Amino acid sequence: MEMMEDVVIVGAGIAGLATAVALKRVGVRALVLERSEGLRATGAALTLYPNAWLALDALGVSHKLTPIYALTSMGYVTNVSAGDVQQVHFRVANNGGDGQGIRTVHRKVLLEALAEELPVDSIQFSSKLAVIESEEQGGASIAVIHLEDGTTIKSKVLIGCDGVNSVVARWLGLAEPVHSGRSAVRGLAVFSQGHGFKQEVHQFVDAGKRAGFVPLNDREIYWFLTYNGENMAGDPEQIQKQVLEKYAEKFPSSYLEVVRHADLSTLTWASLKFRQPWGIIFGKLSKGNVTVAGDAMHPMTPDLGQGGGSSLEDAVVVGRHIGNSVKNNGGLIVPGDMAKAIDDYVKERRWRAAFLVTGSYLAGWVHLGGDKWLVKFLRDGIFYKYLFGRISGLVHKDCGKLPAMSFGDMDHSSKKD
Ligand SMILES: Cc1cc2nc3c(=O)[nH]c(=O)nc-3n(C[C@H](O)[C@H](O)[C@H](O)COP(=O)(O)OP(=O)(O)OC[C@H]3O[C@@H](n4cnc5c(N)ncnc54)[C@H](O)[C@@H]3O)c2cc1C
Incomplete structure (x- = not known):
């Protein structure tokens, strides 16, 4: 044909x-x-920055997403070893417009x-x-x-x-x-009774590791871990176990709690290329x-x-x-x-x-x-x-x-x- x-x-x-x-x-x-x-x-979810929302505006699609997903205007970065926490405010694009902040969808x-x-x-x-x-x-x-x-x-x-x-x-x-020598695990965490976190992004950095989470709505949270290394074998349950017991063992309890609530059907591991x-x-x-x-x-x-x-x-x-x-x-x-x-x-x-x-x-x-x-x-x-x-x-x-x-x-x- x-x-x-x-x-x-x-x-x-x-x-x-x-x-x-x-x-x-x-x-x-x-x-x-x-x-x-x-x-x-x-990959379950992704964060879209002002440039993405401007493009979605141009495509005539942003209005379908902005009523469902809240703006994230604040974040915290915790240095796990040093214990210090930095607060980050995300600015909205200069040229205005409702959708042009940061939203995770x-x-x-x-x-x-x-x-x-x-x-x-x-x-x-x-x-x-x-x-x-x-x-x-x-x-x-x-x-x-x-x-x-x-x-x-x-x-x-x-x-x-x-x-x-x-x-x-x-x-x-x-x-x-080429391989970057880094990998990522990501997925959703589901709290059927509500997670109680504010609409803020939390990141945790430690030698060779960066992890974080951000709410998608009142019940679901998108979480991730990136790290130096290209091996994390096994099924989603084993990956979750390795994140909890090996990679994020010393991370704050809030992150571990999120990972414990992972919906395993959404959990994936990827070796990162560029x-x-x-x-x-x-x-x-x-x-x-x-x-x-x-x-x-x-x-x-x-x-x-x-x-x-x-x-x-x-x-x-x-x-x-x-x-x-x-x-x-x-x-x-x-x-x-x-x-x-x-x-x-x-x-x-x-x-x-x-x-x-x-x-x-x-x-x-x-x-x-x-x-x-x-x-x-x-x-x-x-x-x-x-x-x-x-x-x-x-x-x-x-x-x-x-x-x-x-x-x-x-x-x-x-x-x-
Ligand atoms: C861990 C991680 C976190 C990320 N977080 C973010 C984030 O927060 N924000 C952000 O903007 N981006 C993020 N990204 C990047 C983002 O996911 C990708 O850049 C985006 O999905 C690329 O879209 P794409 O359509 O180009 O490719 P893909 O999503 O890979 O789509 C390609 C499509 O082509 C199809 N295809 C492939 N080969 C063929 C073939 N031969 N014939 C027919 N079909 C084919 C595939 O099945 C697939 O559906 C992240 C990526 C990773 C790995």
Whole structure:
């Protein structure tokens, strides 16, 4: 079977669904191919910073989430060995707006909020991309996408949102992501009678470890542990036991109590990978009408909580460039013009992605580095003095809006070549 599409997006994670929503807003229908049988919400929850909320505003989705999830405006960081506690106030973005603080949301709810904006038949599950080729048609390149089940789809544009082990990134020739030497455990804790914590984030740092928790609502708490090391074998029950008895043994009782209430069905362990920043700065992030977004472009360690937020930014930016092209071409996807739109998207995202990957890695390094004199000097003398302000400023970025389209622009993008 062979099909022809305007835009194919591989992966129905945050990046893929958000990109499909952005394209829908500019009148472009995209087919989303997802290898799983349904939406995957691995990791249970994630924290979205002002940049993510600005992107969700641009996508027209934030209003569905802000009434359900409260703003977190205060946090505490406990140095477990020294016993001191620092209070942190989170600022709201300068340009105002209700949603632009920090909120932690269920991944499933975010994915569903995005997916329900799309036409029912636009996400095709159990569809695993196996091989990509490209061919020339009328002087422009067309992506030829082969699925594992033997289906072939031709598309004027291919956007790989297929995560850290992206097939599309490999096809582009991007350097493989590397192991950071760090891992993370995360999940939800459920208190059927209510947990009694305020809407504040609590973090605990110790040599080689950083842990924390933040309420999602009155009964559920999202908790995590990141640590230096790449082994934590076993089923969720064994992982919970190791967190309690080995990694967080000396952590305050509040954290241990949260972990004891873990809903084991949500508990996951992951070894953390990232793409080296020079692989993003010098790498081929696009080839003709093929590009990548989200973790497929810029896998990063989770130390700034920016992987999901920057995926949402990618979606708005690629939607804007494709939308402008469609607008300039009377509502049509013109393959010859798409390469330029994709190239403009890559230009806009390349340095930001590289900064986020670097900032995340450095933030993790100083937090997990411990109290050796060199680490202390680099952390207190250099990182906090000169870099921290710039790095934390990254989470306030406004990726901009999607172009306003008239009905005329939106009528026929998928009807003609
Ligand atoms: C421990 C941890 C904590 C984090 N915390 C935060 C946080 O607080 N805030 C934040 O913003 N980010 C956070 N992140 C990062 C965030 O989870 C990711 O950046 C985000 O999920 C990336 O979304 P994505 O859509 O690019 O990739 P994914 O979520 O990986 O989605 C990729 C999709 O593509 C599909 N797929 C893969 N290969 C194929 C194929 N060949 N064919 C078809 N489909 C395919 C997969 O099944 C999947 O559904 C965290 C990450 C980790 C590991």
